[in-house]
Amino acid sequence: MEEEKPSLVTRITRYIPTVKRPSYRQSLNTRLKWTGLVLIAYLALSYIPVYGVEPSTYEQFRYIELILGSRFGSLMTLGISPIVTAGIILQLLVGSKILNWDTTKEEDRKKFQTWNKFLSVVFCFITAAVYVFGGALLVLGPLSMKIIVLLQLAAGGLMVILLDDLVSKWGIGSGVSLFIAAGVATQILIRLFSPLPATCKPFQFSTCMPSVGNAPVGLVWQFFLNALIGNRSLMLQTLLPILFTALVFLIVVYIQDIAIEIPLSFTALRGFGRTWPLKLLYTSNIPVILAGALIANFQLLGRFGLTPQNGLQCGMLGCYDANGNPVSGAVFYLSTPSNFLLQLISTGVTSADWIRVAIHIALFAILCTIFSVFWVSTSGMDAKSVAEQIEAIGMQIPGYRRDAKSMEAVLSKYIQPLAFLGGLFVGLLAAFADITGTIGSGTGILLAVMIIYQYYEQLSMENLEEAHPLIRKLIGE
Template sequence: MADFTKIFALIPEVKKPDEKKLAFNVKLKWTLIVLISFFILANISLFGLSNNALERFQYLAIILGTDFGSIISLGIGPIVMASIILQLLTGAGIININTNTVEGKKLFQGIQKLLVFFFIIFEACVYVLMKGLEAMPGYSWLVILQLILGGIAIYYMNELCEKWGFGSGVSIFIAAGASWHLFTQAFQFVNTQGRNCLLDFSGTACSGKVLVLIQSIINKYPVEFASALGALLSTVVIFLLVVWAQSLKVEIPLSFGRIRGYGIKWPLNFFYASVIPVILTAALVANIQLFGGLLENWVGHPTFLGHFSNGQAVSGFAFWLGHTNLLELIIRGGFLPRYLIQGITHIIFYVGLATLFSVFWVKTSGMGAKEQAQKISASGLQISGFRQDVRVLESVLDRYIMPLTVMGGAAIGLLAATTDLLGALSSGTAILLVIMIMYQFYQKIAEQHMTDMNPAMRKFISNN
């Protein structure tokens, strides 16, 4: 432990605030600084990068909260990979770290930092040397160095947001990237040829679906009108469905054992594992697509993962895991049975893996019935009408947690896969991420505002 402590002491870190509870304005200021810095870095291109087919990274960029080709191309990838691997190692008992003690928390956080820095260097080398982000001759190590610096910047921006802002910087980066993608898909006025359609609205095709809709009405293009309207309507429908499903919950009535007549309700959300299962599923699919393309470029011929054209799988395993805009194909008359089969396999894969990841995440991240029962009992709470016993709490919670885990995982996988097939403005994963992260962000802001306005509420929350 002493040797590790010496190594951890050499790693710079963001200083924690002296105050236990930061004011709302302070958190808002630092969150906005981090958000603005993120967008600035996302618009700084890598120097020495050759002409790359960056479209292949579009799906992965949304999940990783980044813009490929920029200095922060690695995004939150190293942070997420380090967290998942450390979570797996501790959950499986391979690494025994007691995070309930101060020393255990420091050891856990220190190992996580080392893993993050390792993955920053590793992923930077893989992207450049395997020609995912191909550098110009003689500039490979310069591009790798820029990627490493960008990865380190993202890490410390995340740490700054966690200590001085409204929670996780990772969530903010994902929500910001996905929101920007949604906005550009709706209102992009510069088309793929680099021409501004606003300068010649009737003669130059727009890219944003809202502008395409208006343009098709003016120019009387029924096919373009139907395509744009379908994309916008499917986005709105999925948005409303996710908002509705987000509000579903099971509430367990609890009471304080020592205080009679006062009780609370312990909420268990329908999406019990939140959006984590679909993030892991989408990341796996995106990485299979990415690795398949890189492997084909490396060996010089298609592999079992399939053949890739412009970064998109057109055959092989990666093709059947992927998706095609079925609504667009039907409108334009290009629908084929193979795309329907691909859509079915896409849904099955997403639902199955999201359910599996949901169960796995709940069992390894301390969200199971046993851990929740211990947490409730430690707070001095008990289920109304039952004696105060951890085993009773566990048996009651077990009736709800595992069914919610399975149903919630399957439902969120189905929503994400269906959105992909309906051709919404962005991927199903991106829309789910935006809605859920923004909802959690709103709850944190509302709670912070409440504690600032009400001293009694501040005292109550700080005591808990």
Template sequence: MKLLGAIVDFLVGLSQYLPEIKKPVKEVPFKEKMIWTLLALVIFFVLANISLVGLDTSIRQVQEILFAQTLLAGEMGKLITAGIGPIVMASIFLQLFMGAQILELDLGTGEGRAKFQALQKILAVLLCFLQGFIYVGSGMLMPIGGAGILNPMTWFVTIQIAIGSLILLYLDEIVSKYGIGSGVSLFIAAGVAGGVFWQIFMPPITNSANTFLAGGGILWKVMTLGDLTLLLPILGIIIIFLVVVFVEGMHVNIPITLGQSGMGGRYPVKFLYVSNMPVILAMALFMNIKLFALFVQQAKIPILTEIMGAVSWAVSVPYVGGRSLLQGLFDQGITTVTTMAMLQAVVFLTVLVLACVIFGWFWVQMGNQSTQAVAAQLERSGMQIPGFRRDKRVIEKVLERYIPPITVLGSIFVALLSGVGDLVLAGLTSGTGILLTVGIVYRFYEEIAKTQQEAIMKLMGKF
């Protein structure tokens, strides 16, 4: 443990030498927040259109993780190939280490949170370079001259990918401190929304690397081919959008009072208490599993290749002839191919639900949203449960009836909604992408409304 503590202290000290976006010394006005947010968005789209130098364009890119990559704000073959993957994976690793009690940090203290953030940043920087190398070494991207370690172009492409992710890392810091909401969420929503718009309205393009789009977007195909089943993904998007907006308003109100005879109030616990973070973490893990499986396959490591191939199959969305499972069933009915796809769908949904429940629990513990953390916050605010004496243990006992079950139920719900959406929307986008985008836009709207309300209250206080 002493050795681990020394390593943690060394990494925390090392993070102090990294460039840092300083916190604003005074409150940032709403207009300035909007400018910083829009500027970050423009830079993101510019990066998404800068191609990597040194790629062998004659070799077709592997397509297995393109849709999962969209959820991580990545664009294959561009400067942001890895997207926010290193940032998310750094968070996953730290949560797993803390959950297994390998790493012990008290996130209830300022010092503990500062150490966690410093470790997350230094780990994200290291993962930028590691993931950049894996993209090249796994064969996902092929540099000129091959993906050999001795090939200088391998390292040149790796460094470009790392630089792209590093830029997103600091853009995220800028948006978090000077903009509205989170940069990570903003980039995910922008990437998914842009991809959906393009794939629906895209004109026919010849020699497209994506065979699904080679004959144009969905609307163009419907008009030229008359295949109405192509509209199923669009219908799925509308349904997921309506379901998420409806569920965002569901919550349980826990009665509380201020002091012994103070004013009564309610503490709302939303059904989506865990938000959409479990899905982001699960999909980031799945994408990295697929990347590692491709890397192992490229290296031809015996036994491990078969094991990782099976794991990669379990965390992959099934396709039928390049189309979604639902469209495949409409076209082919029950066949050997569709039956195997349905089996894979059941395995995929099971693994996704389990992963989301685990990450949901971790997220609640790490984000100061656990029963103990919320009870402590209410007690410090002078709150108590009506009809009971003021005692933290009483508050914990009442919250225990709501927070753990809602955490599990909310995690299962977002997992099933995103997973089933993936099975319906494959070929256009993913259920996960739409789920995340709707939730992000909804919270973005709430953040804007809250910021404007605070500005109005301060203005009224001057009179």
């Protein structure tokens, strides 16, 4: 019988650079070292400007930067966008059975991974082209200069793919999660504690002196400054984001431990057993990453082909003001209402703002629920895969027959409802965090806390005897 010839995509992916898996088990310290080196490389690359791009603050893209782990104007402009966009497309195609792949089978799982890698590389160039020719980046010069900028952005995207691959194989966790957490944590620290005003420019010390009319960026310093001058209204406006950030942090940490414990017993050893936890947030932060990335990509699409109209920049999806903020059309109603609570308290809101909030809540809840259900069926977290894992380690559910089918029937009663409820809950929580104006965006702080907690859980399950004493203290050993 002739072997099936590899597809064109499979042959192409063989020439795409990849990171080989280690041939032996790495110690915890070694994996932490690789994770740290990748993080340093990512942060360093995010401060290398792209040649040919005009300097700008890119404040209108702050939400996109947080969700996609990017930094506009640098080599990390694309961030994780190509990886996540490729994942979204494949999740939808496989989850809706347009691509009839069973990812519990080795052959179909390899197809999924091959196509995911191929599409990630393709989207490096597609997304870079949209940024350059859509006007997201200020490129002054002829077509040749735009092509040079496009190639630099695509190269940065390829670096992110390799760094993500390196973390997945040699480090701890995934590069996607690491880059998001790093970006959000940086923004939170700056937004909380930076004593410098927004007008501060390098080597111009007069612009870096904070005052009443030129307040520091850090909310903590703003609070004390407003307290000194007795402005209670501004004190409240600076205090609310801090309080809601702390509230979201506590909620996320609390719900991480809510789980259904499935009792298990060893088939060969009577009297010995353990439990298999099925968490309320069964798919963790994956639905929020995918939903946030999808909305961020839509916002970028809305900036493509803008033309000036009555003092606004307008396109087929809506108009933007001089500061790049959406003011009408689909882009307005699908944008994140991050300052809604402060506007409600201080200046009031319009009916359009209430509609935007309702759409934001509904959209996040629906998208997160859909992605959560699809992720279970395509990532090996469905009842069948979990039952096979339990059977492989020689365990069973007490009171049921010793076969995977019986365990699958029991697990399916919990896993599908948890996938639905977990996705719905995390979507509503992300929308709530966005509306209340938490620091680093609501979705960003939610992702950062969940990612850091995941790292804590992963480290707590490792053999900490070989870890650095500081790591053992952080974990509480």
